[in-house]
Amino acid sequence: MSDAGRMYIARKCGKGMGLGYLLSSLTPLLLLLAVTAALSFSISFIVSLSSRIDRMMQVMGSGSVRTLQLPPSDALPEGSETAAVRNGSGLIYSEHGESAVILKGIGGDYFSGMRGREIGIGGIMEGTLNPTVVSSSLAASLSLSDGDRFTLLMWEESRGRARPVLCTVAAIFPSVYPQLDSHLAYIPLSLLDSQLSYEILLPEGTDPDRVVEDLWHSGIRAESYRSMHSSLYGNVKSSIAILYPILAAIAVLAAFFSSDAVQVYISRDMEDIRAMLILGMQPRALRRAYMLITLFPTAVSAILGAAAGAVLSLLSPAMLGWIGERNPGMLDYYVTSFLPVVPVHLLLLMIVLLLLVSFISLSFLLRRRALSFLRSPEQL
Protein backbone atom coordinates (compact mmCIF):
# COMPACT_ATOMS: atom_id res chain seq x y z
CA MET A 1 0.00 0.00 0.00
CA SER A 2 1.26 3.48 -0.89
CA ASP A 3 2.05 6.15 1.70
CA ALA A 4 -1.11 7.93 0.50
CA GLY A 5 -3.23 4.92 1.45
CA ARG A 6 -1.47 4.52 4.78
CA MET A 7 -1.89 8.19 5.64
CA TYR A 8 -5.55 8.13 4.62
CA ILE A 9 -6.28 5.04 6.71
CA ALA A 10 -4.40 6.37 9.75
CA ARG A 11 -6.30 9.66 9.63
CA LYS A 12 -9.67 8.04 9.15
CA CYS A 13 -8.88 5.71 12.03
CA GLY A 14 -8.42 8.79 14.19
CA LYS A 15 -4.69 9.62 14.06
CA GLY A 16 -4.37 13.37 14.45
CA MET A 17 -8.11 13.71 15.09
CA GLY A 18 -9.78 14.52 18.37
CA LEU A 19 -11.39 12.23 20.89
CA GLY A 20 -14.80 13.26 19.57
CA TYR A 21 -13.93 11.83 16.16
CA LEU A 22 -12.79 8.55 17.73
CA LEU A 23 -15.96 8.28 19.76
CA SER A 24 -18.12 9.03 16.73
CA SER A 25 -16.25 6.30 14.83
CA LEU A 26 -17.11 3.85 17.58
CA THR A 27 -20.77 4.87 17.71
CA PRO A 28 -21.94 2.47 14.97
CA LEU A 29 -20.20 -0.30 16.89
CA LEU A 30 -21.53 0.46 20.38
CA LEU A 31 -23.92 -2.44 20.15
CA LEU A 32 -21.06 -4.72 19.20
CA LEU A 33 -19.14 -3.45 22.22
CA ALA A 34 -22.11 -4.22 24.46
CA VAL A 35 -22.61 -7.69 22.98
CA THR A 36 -18.90 -8.47 23.26
CA ALA A 37 -18.88 -7.28 26.86
CA ALA A 38 -21.86 -9.51 27.66
CA LEU A 39 -20.24 -12.47 25.97
CA SER A 40 -16.90 -11.87 27.61
CA PHE A 41 -18.63 -11.67 31.00
CA SER A 42 -20.56 -14.86 30.31
CA ILE A 43 -17.45 -16.72 29.18
CA SER A 44 -15.41 -15.61 32.20
CA PHE A 45 -18.28 -16.26 34.60
CA ILE A 46 -19.18 -19.70 33.24
CA VAL A 47 -15.56 -20.83 33.03
CA SER A 48 -14.82 -19.60 36.59
CA LEU A 49 -18.01 -21.13 37.95
CA SER A 50 -17.54 -24.41 36.12
CA SER A 51 -13.98 -24.74 37.23
CA ARG A 52 -15.01 -24.12 40.86
CA ILE A 53 -17.89 -26.60 40.66
CA ASP A 54 -15.50 -29.09 39.14
CA ARG A 55 -13.14 -28.61 42.07
CA MET A 56 -15.93 -28.75 44.65
CA MET A 57 -17.07 -32.07 43.22
CA GLN A 58 -13.61 -33.37 44.11
CA VAL A 59 -13.35 -31.67 47.51
CA MET A 60 -16.86 -32.36 48.81
CA GLY A 61 -17.67 -35.41 46.74
CA SER A 62 -15.39 -38.39 47.05
CA GLY A 63 -12.08 -36.83 46.15
CA SER A 64 -10.56 -36.61 42.70
CA VAL A 65 -10.06 -40.37 42.78
CA ARG A 66 -11.53 -43.00 45.10
CA THR A 67 -10.07 -46.41 45.87
CA LEU A 68 -10.94 -49.23 48.19
CA GLN A 69 -7.30 -49.93 49.05
CA LEU A 70 -4.77 -47.49 50.45
CA PRO A 71 -2.64 -46.59 47.45
CA PRO A 72 1.12 -46.34 47.94
CA SER A 73 2.15 -42.68 48.04
CA ASP A 74 4.69 -43.15 45.23
CA ALA A 75 1.84 -44.17 42.91
CA LEU A 76 0.29 -40.72 43.27
CA PRO A 77 1.31 -37.32 41.93
CA GLU A 78 3.22 -35.03 44.27
CA GLY A 79 0.97 -32.91 46.46
CA SER A 80 -1.88 -35.45 46.51
CA GLU A 81 -3.70 -35.96 49.80
CA THR A 82 -5.20 -39.32 50.74
CA ALA A 83 -7.82 -39.72 53.46
CA ALA A 84 -9.69 -42.75 54.76
CA VAL A 85 -13.46 -42.19 54.84
CA ARG A 86 -16.69 -44.05 55.38
CA ASN A 87 -19.94 -42.93 53.76
CA GLY A 88 -23.46 -43.24 54.99
CA SER A 89 -26.75 -41.47 55.36
CA GLY A 90 -28.82 -40.26 58.26
CA LEU A 91 -31.36 -37.86 59.66
CA ILE A 92 -30.48 -34.84 61.74
CA TYR A 93 -32.94 -33.72 64.38
CA SER A 94 -32.29 -30.38 65.91
CA GLU A 95 -34.39 -28.24 68.18
CA HIS A 96 -35.74 -26.32 65.23
CA GLY A 97 -35.83 -28.75 62.36
CA GLU A 98 -34.78 -31.96 60.73
CA SER A 99 -32.97 -32.87 57.57
CA ALA A 100 -31.89 -35.96 55.66
CA VAL A 101 -28.14 -35.85 55.17
CA ILE A 102 -25.30 -37.64 53.50
CA LEU A 103 -22.71 -38.55 56.09
CA LYS A 104 -19.03 -38.68 55.61
CA GLY A 105 -16.98 -40.28 58.33
CA ILE A 106 -13.58 -38.64 58.50
CA GLY A 107 -10.38 -38.77 60.49
CA GLY A 108 -9.08 -35.94 62.67
CA ASP A 109 -6.69 -34.59 60.04
CA TYR A 110 -9.17 -34.61 57.17
CA PHE A 111 -9.37 -30.82 56.97
CA SER A 112 -5.75 -30.09 57.73
CA GLY A 113 -4.60 -29.74 54.12
CA MET A 114 -6.12 -28.70 50.81
CA ARG A 115 -9.67 -29.66 51.84
CA GLY A 116 -9.73 -27.33 54.80
CA ARG A 117 -8.25 -24.49 52.76
CA GLU A 118 -10.62 -24.94 49.84
CA ILE A 119 -13.77 -25.23 51.94
CA GLY A 120 -12.62 -22.46 54.24
CA ILE A 121 -12.80 -24.16 57.61
CA GLY A 122 -11.08 -21.97 60.17
CA GLY A 123 -10.84 -24.44 63.03
CA ILE A 124 -12.72 -27.36 64.61
CA MET A 125 -13.75 -27.22 68.27
CA GLU A 126 -11.66 -29.68 70.24
CA GLY A 127 -12.90 -32.06 72.93
CA THR A 128 -16.55 -32.02 71.96
CA LEU A 129 -18.91 -34.96 71.82
CA ASN A 130 -18.99 -36.47 68.32
CA PRO A 131 -17.75 -33.33 66.58
CA THR A 132 -19.63 -32.68 63.36
CA VAL A 133 -18.84 -30.24 60.56
CA VAL A 134 -21.70 -28.82 58.51
CA SER A 135 -22.13 -26.11 55.90
CA SER A 136 -23.69 -22.75 56.68
CA SER A 137 -26.70 -23.61 54.47
CA LEU A 138 -27.41 -26.82 56.43
CA ALA A 139 -26.78 -25.02 59.73
CA ALA A 140 -29.18 -22.26 58.67
CA SER A 141 -31.92 -24.72 57.68
CA LEU A 142 -31.66 -26.41 61.12
CA SER A 143 -30.93 -23.20 63.07
CA LEU A 144 -27.67 -24.66 64.35
CA SER A 145 -24.68 -22.71 65.61
CA ASP A 146 -21.17 -23.66 66.72
CA GLY A 147 -21.35 -25.81 69.86
CA ASP A 148 -25.04 -26.72 69.45
CA ARG A 149 -26.02 -30.28 69.99
CA PHE A 150 -28.36 -32.32 67.84
CA THR A 151 -29.42 -35.92 67.33
CA LEU A 152 -28.21 -37.88 64.38
CA LEU A 153 -30.14 -40.98 63.43
CA MET A 154 -27.88 -43.29 61.43
CA TRP A 155 -28.27 -46.67 59.86
CA GLU A 156 -25.89 -49.29 61.17
CA GLU A 157 -25.26 -51.70 58.36
CA SER A 158 -23.57 -54.37 60.48
CA ARG A 159 -26.50 -54.64 62.86
CA GLY A 160 -29.24 -53.72 60.47
CA ARG A 161 -30.76 -51.08 62.71
CA ALA A 162 -31.15 -47.35 63.14
CA ARG A 163 -29.05 -45.79 65.90
CA PRO A 164 -29.45 -42.32 67.44
CA VAL A 165 -26.26 -40.47 68.34
CA LEU A 166 -25.85 -37.15 70.10
CA CYS A 167 -23.48 -34.91 68.16
CA THR A 168 -22.01 -31.43 68.53
CA VAL A 169 -21.55 -28.80 65.85
CA ALA A 170 -17.77 -28.45 65.92
CA ALA A 171 -17.41 -26.23 62.85
CA ILE A 172 -19.55 -24.53 60.26
CA PHE A 173 -17.96 -23.79 56.91
CA PRO A 174 -19.34 -21.19 54.52
CA SER A 175 -21.63 -22.85 52.02
CA VAL A 176 -19.83 -22.94 48.68
CA TYR A 177 -22.12 -24.98 46.48
CA PRO A 178 -25.51 -25.72 48.10
CA GLN A 179 -26.15 -28.47 45.58
CA LEU A 180 -23.35 -30.45 47.24
CA ASP A 181 -23.06 -29.11 50.77
CA SER A 182 -26.59 -28.31 51.96
CA HIS A 183 -27.17 -31.96 52.89
CA LEU A 184 -23.69 -33.03 53.85
CA ALA A 185 -22.32 -33.59 57.33
CA TYR A 186 -18.81 -34.64 58.30
CA ILE A 187 -18.78 -36.86 61.37
CA PRO A 188 -16.08 -38.90 63.14
CA LEU A 189 -14.99 -41.95 61.19
CA SER A 190 -15.69 -44.23 64.16
CA LEU A 191 -19.43 -43.48 64.06
CA LEU A 192 -19.91 -45.25 60.74
CA ASP A 193 -19.45 -48.92 60.05
CA SER A 194 -19.71 -48.94 56.27
CA GLN A 195 -16.85 -50.02 54.05
CA LEU A 196 -13.70 -47.97 54.32
CA SER A 197 -12.62 -46.19 51.17
CA TYR A 198 -9.83 -43.77 50.34
CA GLU A 199 -10.36 -40.36 48.89
CA ILE A 200 -7.42 -38.96 46.95
CA LEU A 201 -7.52 -35.22 46.41
CA LEU A 202 -5.19 -34.28 43.57
CA PRO A 203 -3.59 -30.87 43.17
CA GLU A 204 -5.50 -28.62 40.75
CA GLY A 205 -4.65 -29.21 37.12
CA THR A 206 -3.84 -32.92 37.55
CA ASP A 207 -5.70 -35.28 35.25
CA PRO A 208 -7.60 -37.75 37.49
CA ASP A 209 -8.24 -40.17 34.64
CA ARG A 210 -4.51 -40.65 34.17
CA VAL A 211 -4.08 -41.32 37.91
CA VAL A 212 -6.94 -43.85 37.76
CA GLU A 213 -5.26 -45.54 34.83
CA ASP A 214 -1.92 -45.70 36.67
CA LEU A 215 -3.60 -47.14 39.78
CA TRP A 216 -5.35 -49.81 37.75
CA HIS A 217 -2.00 -50.73 36.24
CA SER A 218 -0.68 -51.10 39.82
CA GLY A 219 -3.55 -53.45 40.58
CA ILE A 220 -5.59 -50.95 42.60
CA ARG A 221 -9.21 -50.45 41.62
CA ALA A 222 -9.92 -46.75 41.37
CA GLU A 223 -12.61 -44.45 40.06
CA SER A 224 -12.39 -40.76 39.20
CA TYR A 225 -14.89 -38.12 40.29
CA ARG A 226 -15.81 -37.70 36.64
CA SER A 227 -17.40 -41.12 36.53
CA MET A 228 -18.70 -40.99 40.13
CA HIS A 229 -20.55 -37.72 39.41
CA SER A 230 -20.96 -38.24 35.70
CA SER A 231 -24.19 -36.29 35.30
CA LEU A 232 -22.98 -33.26 37.27
CA TYR A 233 -19.63 -33.40 35.49
CA GLY A 234 -21.49 -33.70 32.17
CA ASN A 235 -23.49 -30.57 33.01
CA VAL A 236 -20.32 -28.64 33.79
CA LYS A 237 -18.78 -29.75 30.51
CA SER A 238 -21.95 -28.82 28.59
CA SER A 239 -21.94 -25.35 30.15
CA ILE A 240 -18.53 -24.72 28.63
CA ALA A 241 -19.26 -26.50 25.35
CA ILE A 242 -22.30 -24.33 24.74
CA LEU A 243 -20.05 -21.29 24.72
CA TYR A 244 -18.64 -22.24 21.33
CA PRO A 245 -21.87 -22.03 19.32
CA ILE A 246 -22.60 -18.77 21.15
CA LEU A 247 -19.17 -17.51 20.10
CA ALA A 248 -19.94 -18.40 16.49
CA ALA A 249 -23.32 -16.66 16.67
CA ILE A 250 -21.71 -13.52 18.07
CA ALA A 251 -19.11 -13.58 15.30
CA VAL A 252 -21.91 -13.57 12.72
CA LEU A 253 -23.54 -10.72 14.59
CA ALA A 254 -20.22 -8.85 14.49
CA ALA A 255 -20.15 -9.25 10.73
CA PHE A 256 -23.57 -7.62 10.59
CA PHE A 257 -22.43 -4.72 12.78
CA SER A 258 -19.23 -4.14 10.82
CA SER A 259 -21.13 -4.24 7.52
CA ASP A 260 -23.39 -1.58 8.90
CA ALA A 261 -20.42 0.43 10.17
CA VAL A 262 -18.61 0.44 6.81
CA GLN A 263 -21.67 1.98 5.19
CA VAL A 264 -21.76 4.64 7.91
CA TYR A 265 -18.07 5.45 7.35
CA ILE A 266 -18.48 5.58 3.59
CA SER A 267 -21.44 7.95 3.92
CA ARG A 268 -19.42 10.10 6.35
CA ASP A 269 -16.41 10.24 3.99
CA MET A 270 -18.27 10.49 0.68
CA GLU A 271 -16.61 13.80 -0.27
CA ASP A 272 -13.14 12.58 0.63
CA ILE A 273 -13.65 9.31 -1.24
CA ARG A 274 -14.66 11.30 -4.30
CA ALA A 275 -11.60 13.52 -3.95
CA MET A 276 -9.27 10.52 -3.58
CA LEU A 277 -10.71 8.84 -6.67
CA ILE A 278 -10.40 12.06 -8.65
CA LEU A 279 -6.79 12.38 -7.53
CA GLY A 280 -6.21 8.91 -8.98
CA MET A 281 -6.26 6.61 -5.97
CA GLN A 282 -6.81 3.07 -7.18
CA PRO A 283 -10.40 2.02 -6.39
CA ARG A 284 -9.12 -1.34 -5.20
CA ALA A 285 -6.76 0.38 -2.77
CA LEU A 286 -9.63 2.52 -1.54
CA ARG A 287 -11.83 -0.52 -0.96
CA ARG A 288 -8.97 -2.12 0.96
CA ALA A 289 -8.57 1.12 2.93
CA TYR A 290 -12.23 1.03 3.97
CA MET A 291 -11.85 -2.58 4.97
CA LEU A 292 -9.08 -1.56 7.39
CA ILE A 293 -10.85 1.65 8.44
CA THR A 294 -13.79 -0.52 9.51
CA LEU A 295 -11.81 -3.38 11.00
CA PHE A 296 -9.87 -1.01 13.26
CA PRO A 297 -12.87 0.28 15.28
CA THR A 298 -14.37 -3.20 15.13
CA ALA A 299 -11.23 -4.52 16.81
CA VAL A 300 -11.22 -1.64 19.29
CA SER A 301 -14.87 -2.30 20.16
CA ALA A 302 -14.27 -6.02 20.53
CA ILE A 303 -11.22 -5.52 22.74
CA LEU A 304 -12.93 -2.87 24.88
CA GLY A 305 -16.01 -5.08 25.18
CA ALA A 306 -13.94 -8.13 26.10
CA ALA A 307 -12.04 -6.11 28.70
CA ALA A 308 -15.24 -4.63 30.15
CA GLY A 309 -16.83 -8.07 30.39
CA ALA A 310 -13.73 -9.54 32.03
CA VAL A 311 -13.62 -6.73 34.61
CA LEU A 312 -17.32 -7.25 35.32
CA SER A 313 -16.75 -10.97 35.78
CA LEU A 314 -14.13 -10.20 38.43
CA LEU A 315 -16.93 -8.59 40.40
CA SER A 316 -19.28 -11.55 39.98
CA PRO A 317 -18.45 -13.32 43.29
CA ALA A 318 -19.31 -10.13 45.15
CA MET A 319 -22.54 -9.84 43.16
CA LEU A 320 -23.45 -13.47 43.86
CA GLY A 321 -22.64 -12.98 47.53
CA TRP A 322 -24.93 -9.98 47.63
CA ILE A 323 -27.75 -11.92 45.92
CA GLY A 324 -27.12 -14.96 48.13
CA GLU A 325 -27.54 -12.90 51.27
CA ARG A 326 -30.94 -11.70 50.14
CA ASN A 327 -32.25 -14.84 48.48
CA PRO A 328 -30.20 -17.93 49.35
CA GLY A 329 -32.45 -20.43 47.55
CA MET A 330 -31.88 -18.67 44.28
CA LEU A 331 -28.24 -19.73 44.19
CA ASP A 332 -28.62 -23.44 44.92
CA TYR A 333 -27.03 -24.30 41.62
CA TYR A 334 -24.26 -21.69 41.83
CA VAL A 335 -20.92 -21.72 43.54
CA THR A 336 -21.10 -18.58 45.62
CA SER A 337 -17.45 -18.37 46.51
CA PHE A 338 -14.88 -18.67 43.77
CA LEU A 339 -11.82 -17.04 42.38
CA PRO A 340 -12.81 -15.44 39.07
CA VAL A 341 -10.70 -16.60 36.16
CA VAL A 342 -10.47 -14.62 32.93
CA PRO A 343 -10.05 -17.23 30.17
CA VAL A 344 -7.70 -15.14 28.04
CA HIS A 345 -7.36 -17.81 25.34
CA LEU A 346 -11.14 -17.97 24.88
CA LEU A 347 -11.48 -14.19 24.77
CA LEU A 348 -8.67 -13.98 22.23
CA LEU A 349 -10.40 -16.67 20.18
CA MET A 350 -13.59 -14.61 20.36
CA ILE A 351 -11.83 -11.45 19.11
CA VAL A 352 -9.98 -13.28 16.33
CA LEU A 353 -13.15 -15.07 15.22
CA LEU A 354 -15.08 -11.84 15.27
CA LEU A 355 -12.48 -10.01 13.15
CA LEU A 356 -12.16 -12.92 10.75
CA VAL A 357 -15.89 -13.09 10.09
CA SER A 358 -16.04 -9.29 9.79
CA PHE A 359 -13.17 -9.39 7.31
CA ILE A 360 -14.92 -11.99 5.15
CA SER A 361 -18.21 -10.12 5.31
CA LEU A 362 -16.59 -6.78 4.44
CA SER A 363 -14.68 -8.34 1.55
CA PHE A 364 -17.95 -9.47 0.01
CA LEU A 365 -19.76 -6.26 0.82
CA LEU A 366 -17.12 -3.95 -0.64
CA ARG A 367 -17.15 -5.95 -3.86
CA ARG A 368 -20.90 -5.90 -4.11
CA ARG A 369 -22.71 -3.77 -6.60
CA ALA A 370 -24.34 -1.80 -3.77
CA LEU A 371 -20.99 -0.18 -3.11
CA SER A 372 -19.92 0.05 -6.72
CA PHE A 373 -19.58 3.81 -6.38
CA LEU A 374 -16.22 3.06 -4.86
CA ARG A 375 -15.15 2.05 -8.35
CA SER A 376 -15.62 5.36 -10.06
CA PRO A 377 -16.10 8.97 -8.95
CA GLU A 378 -18.74 9.61 -11.62
CA GLN A 379 -21.27 7.69 -9.54
CA LEU A 380 -20.66 9.77 -6.44
Place this chain on the structure above:
Amino acid sequence: MNELLALQDISKSFPSPGGGRISILSGISLSLFSGEIVAITGRSGSGKSTLLSIAALLSTPDSGRILYSGRDTHGMGEGEIAHLRSHSMGFVFQSSLLLSDFSALENTAMPMMIQGMRRRDAMKEAERYLSLVGLLDRKDHRPAAMSGGERQRTAIARALAGHPFVIFADEPTGSLDERSAADVEDLLFSAVRDEGRCMLLVTHDRALADRADRVLQLSEGVLSDV
Protein backbone atom coordinates in the same frame (compact mmCIF):
# COMPACT_ATOMS: atom_id res chain seq x y z
CA MET B 1 2.76 21.66 -30.57
CA ASN B 2 1.86 18.31 -28.99
CA GLU B 3 -1.74 17.26 -28.90
CA LEU B 4 -2.21 16.34 -25.22
CA LEU B 5 -5.94 15.72 -25.16
CA ALA B 6 -8.35 14.94 -27.94
CA LEU B 7 -12.10 14.45 -27.78
CA GLN B 8 -13.54 12.86 -30.90
CA ASP B 9 -17.23 12.89 -31.75
CA ILE B 10 -18.42 12.82 -28.13
CA SER B 11 -22.16 12.42 -27.51
CA LYS B 12 -24.01 12.18 -24.24
CA SER B 13 -27.67 12.07 -23.36
CA PHE B 14 -29.64 11.57 -20.14
CA PRO B 15 -33.02 9.96 -19.53
CA SER B 16 -35.84 12.48 -19.60
CA PRO B 17 -38.33 12.44 -16.70
CA GLY B 18 -41.15 12.31 -19.25
CA GLY B 19 -39.61 9.37 -21.12
CA GLY B 20 -37.11 9.32 -23.94
CA ARG B 21 -33.68 10.96 -23.66
CA ILE B 22 -32.33 14.51 -23.61
CA SER B 23 -29.23 15.03 -25.69
CA ILE B 24 -26.61 17.13 -23.87
CA LEU B 25 -23.59 16.71 -26.14
CA SER B 26 -23.88 15.95 -29.85
CA GLY B 27 -20.77 14.82 -31.67
CA ILE B 28 -18.29 17.15 -29.99
CA SER B 29 -14.67 17.11 -31.08
CA LEU B 30 -11.95 19.13 -29.41
CA SER B 31 -8.14 19.07 -29.15
CA LEU B 32 -5.90 20.67 -26.54
CA PHE B 33 -2.21 21.26 -27.20
CA SER B 34 0.66 21.86 -24.81
CA GLY B 35 0.65 25.34 -23.33
CA GLU B 36 -2.90 25.94 -24.52
CA ILE B 37 -5.82 27.10 -22.43
CA VAL B 38 -9.28 26.44 -23.84
CA ALA B 39 -12.30 28.01 -22.16
CA ILE B 40 -15.79 26.62 -22.60
CA THR B 41 -18.65 28.92 -21.83
CA GLY B 42 -22.38 28.49 -22.02
CA ARG B 43 -25.58 28.92 -20.12
CA SER B 44 -26.22 26.96 -16.93
CA GLY B 45 -27.30 23.44 -17.84
CA SER B 46 -25.75 23.62 -21.29
CA GLY B 47 -23.51 20.60 -20.53
CA LYS B 48 -20.17 22.35 -19.84
CA SER B 49 -19.47 20.39 -16.67
CA THR B 50 -20.63 17.16 -18.31
CA LEU B 51 -18.17 17.73 -21.12
CA LEU B 52 -15.38 18.40 -18.62
CA SER B 53 -16.17 15.29 -16.60
CA ILE B 54 -16.18 13.17 -19.77
CA ALA B 55 -12.85 14.65 -20.83
CA ALA B 56 -11.44 13.92 -17.37
CA LEU B 57 -12.78 10.34 -17.54
CA LEU B 58 -15.01 11.01 -14.57
CA SER B 59 -18.01 9.94 -16.61
CA THR B 60 -18.45 7.96 -19.77
CA PRO B 61 -19.87 9.26 -23.05
CA ASP B 62 -22.57 7.42 -25.02
CA SER B 63 -20.26 7.46 -27.99
CA GLY B 64 -16.97 8.97 -29.13
CA ARG B 65 -13.35 8.58 -28.17
CA ILE B 66 -11.03 10.31 -25.73
CA LEU B 67 -7.31 10.25 -26.35
CA TYR B 68 -4.54 11.26 -23.96
CA SER B 69 -1.28 11.96 -25.79
CA GLY B 70 -2.69 9.89 -28.63
CA ARG B 71 -3.63 6.93 -26.44
CA ASP B 72 -7.26 5.84 -26.68
CA THR B 73 -8.86 5.46 -23.26
CA HIS B 74 -11.72 3.29 -24.51
CA GLY B 75 -11.74 -0.11 -22.82
CA MET B 76 -9.35 0.90 -20.03
CA GLY B 77 -9.99 -0.77 -16.68
CA GLU B 78 -10.60 1.12 -13.45
CA GLY B 79 -6.96 0.69 -12.44
CA GLU B 80 -5.61 2.09 -15.71
CA ILE B 81 -7.98 5.04 -15.56
CA ALA B 82 -6.96 5.79 -11.98
CA HIS B 83 -3.31 5.61 -13.00
CA LEU B 84 -3.93 7.98 -15.92
CA ARG B 85 -5.82 10.34 -13.64
CA SER B 86 -3.07 10.44 -11.03
CA HIS B 87 -0.24 10.93 -13.51
CA SER B 88 -1.82 13.13 -16.18
CA MET B 89 -4.62 15.22 -14.73
CA GLY B 90 -5.01 18.01 -12.24
CA PHE B 91 -8.32 19.34 -11.01
CA VAL B 92 -9.48 22.71 -9.71
CA PHE B 93 -13.19 22.80 -8.99
CA GLN B 94 -15.40 25.53 -7.62
CA SER B 95 -15.84 23.56 -4.41
CA SER B 96 -12.06 22.99 -4.18
CA LEU B 97 -12.70 19.32 -3.23
CA LEU B 98 -10.01 19.28 -0.59
CA LEU B 99 -9.79 16.40 1.86
CA SER B 100 -11.52 17.75 4.94
CA ASP B 101 -9.49 15.89 7.57
CA PHE B 102 -6.11 16.74 6.07
CA SER B 103 -3.99 19.88 6.32
CA ALA B 104 -3.14 22.08 3.33
CA LEU B 105 0.29 20.44 3.23
CA GLU B 106 -1.13 16.91 3.31
CA ASN B 107 -3.73 17.79 0.67
CA THR B 108 -0.99 19.11 -1.59
CA ALA B 109 1.25 16.11 -1.01
CA MET B 110 -1.51 13.56 -1.61
CA PRO B 111 -1.34 13.37 -5.46
CA MET B 112 2.42 12.78 -5.30
CA MET B 113 2.00 10.06 -2.68
CA ILE B 114 -0.73 8.45 -4.80
CA GLN B 115 1.80 8.39 -7.62
CA GLY B 116 4.10 6.44 -5.32
CA MET B 117 6.35 9.17 -3.89
CA ARG B 118 7.46 8.60 -0.31
CA ARG B 119 5.68 10.64 2.29
CA ARG B 120 8.69 12.65 3.44
CA ASP B 121 9.69 13.61 -0.12
CA ALA B 122 6.10 14.45 -1.04
CA MET B 123 5.75 16.72 2.00
CA LYS B 124 8.94 18.57 1.07
CA GLU B 125 7.76 19.01 -2.51
CA ALA B 126 4.31 20.07 -1.29
CA GLU B 127 5.88 22.84 0.77
CA ARG B 128 7.43 24.18 -2.42
CA TYR B 129 4.04 24.28 -4.14
CA LEU B 130 2.34 25.88 -1.16
CA SER B 131 5.07 28.48 -1.11
CA LEU B 132 4.37 29.09 -4.82
CA VAL B 133 0.73 29.91 -4.05
CA GLY B 134 1.72 31.95 -0.96
CA LEU B 135 0.30 29.59 1.63
CA LEU B 136 3.34 28.18 3.34
CA ASP B 137 2.38 29.84 6.59
CA ARG B 138 -1.02 28.09 6.42
CA LYS B 139 0.35 24.63 5.64
CA ASP B 140 -0.90 23.03 8.85
CA HIS B 141 -4.43 24.39 8.57
CA ARG B 142 -7.29 22.19 7.54
CA PRO B 143 -9.78 23.35 4.87
CA ALA B 144 -12.39 24.31 7.46
CA ALA B 145 -9.93 26.80 8.96
CA MET B 146 -9.12 28.46 5.64
CA SER B 147 -10.90 31.13 3.58
CA GLY B 148 -12.44 30.32 0.20
CA GLY B 149 -9.48 31.94 -1.59
CA GLU B 150 -6.99 29.97 0.46
CA ARG B 151 -8.80 26.75 -0.26
CA GLN B 152 -8.74 27.46 -4.00
CA ARG B 153 -5.05 28.30 -3.89
CA THR B 154 -4.44 25.02 -2.02
CA ALA B 155 -6.43 23.22 -4.70
CA ILE B 156 -4.22 24.83 -7.35
CA ALA B 157 -1.08 23.80 -5.47
CA ARG B 158 -2.45 20.27 -5.28
CA ALA B 159 -3.41 20.25 -8.96
CA LEU B 160 0.10 21.32 -9.96
CA ALA B 161 1.93 19.08 -7.49
CA GLY B 162 1.13 15.90 -9.39
CA HIS B 163 2.88 17.33 -12.50
CA PRO B 164 -0.15 16.71 -14.72
CA PHE B 165 -0.14 17.68 -18.35
CA VAL B 166 -3.85 18.49 -18.41
CA ILE B 167 -5.61 20.67 -15.86
CA PHE B 168 -9.37 20.65 -15.63
CA ALA B 169 -10.85 23.73 -14.02
CA ASP B 170 -14.58 24.04 -13.41
CA GLU B 171 -15.56 27.55 -12.30
CA PRO B 172 -12.29 27.82 -10.35
CA THR B 173 -13.04 31.35 -9.16
CA GLY B 174 -16.80 30.99 -8.89
CA SER B 175 -16.93 31.27 -5.13
CA LEU B 176 -14.26 33.95 -4.65
CA ASP B 177 -14.32 37.70 -4.24
CA GLU B 178 -12.82 39.83 -7.02
CA ARG B 179 -9.38 40.17 -5.45
CA SER B 180 -8.97 36.51 -4.59
CA ALA B 181 -10.34 35.52 -7.98
CA ALA B 182 -7.70 37.61 -9.76
CA ASP B 183 -4.93 36.01 -7.66
CA VAL B 184 -6.18 32.50 -8.36
CA GLU B 185 -6.52 33.21 -12.10
CA ASP B 186 -2.99 34.57 -12.31
CA LEU B 187 -1.59 31.56 -10.52
CA LEU B 188 -3.46 29.08 -12.66
CA PHE B 189 -2.74 30.67 -16.01
CA SER B 190 0.96 31.20 -15.37
CA ALA B 191 1.37 27.64 -14.04
CA VAL B 192 -0.18 26.20 -17.20
CA ARG B 193 1.66 28.39 -19.69
CA ASP B 194 5.06 28.36 -17.98
CA GLU B 195 5.29 24.58 -17.82
CA GLY B 196 3.77 23.59 -21.17
CA ARG B 197 0.61 22.07 -19.77
CA CYS B 198 -2.84 22.55 -21.19
CA MET B 199 -6.03 23.52 -19.42
CA LEU B 200 -9.68 22.93 -20.14
CA LEU B 201 -11.52 25.70 -18.34
CA VAL B 202 -15.26 25.67 -17.86
CA THR B 203 -16.76 28.98 -16.79
CA HIS B 204 -19.67 31.26 -17.30
CA ASP B 205 -17.43 34.22 -16.35
CA ARG B 206 -16.79 35.97 -19.65
CA ALA B 207 -13.81 37.98 -18.35
CA LEU B 208 -12.07 34.82 -17.17
CA ALA B 209 -12.82 33.02 -20.42
CA ASP B 210 -11.32 35.91 -22.40
CA ARG B 211 -7.93 35.25 -20.84
CA ALA B 212 -7.86 31.78 -22.51
CA ASP B 213 -6.20 31.09 -25.85
CA ARG B 214 -9.43 29.83 -27.33
CA VAL B 215 -13.00 30.42 -26.17
CA LEU B 216 -15.71 27.98 -27.23
CA GLN B 217 -19.39 28.21 -26.54
CA LEU B 218 -21.48 25.15 -25.79
CA SER B 219 -25.03 25.51 -26.87
CA GLU B 220 -27.64 22.90 -27.85
CA GLY B 221 -24.98 20.22 -27.40
CA VAL B 222 -22.67 21.73 -29.97
CA LEU B 223 -19.39 23.63 -29.54
CA SER B 224 -18.75 26.75 -31.57
CA ASP B 225 -15.98 29.37 -31.63
CA VAL B 226 -16.73 32.67 -29.99
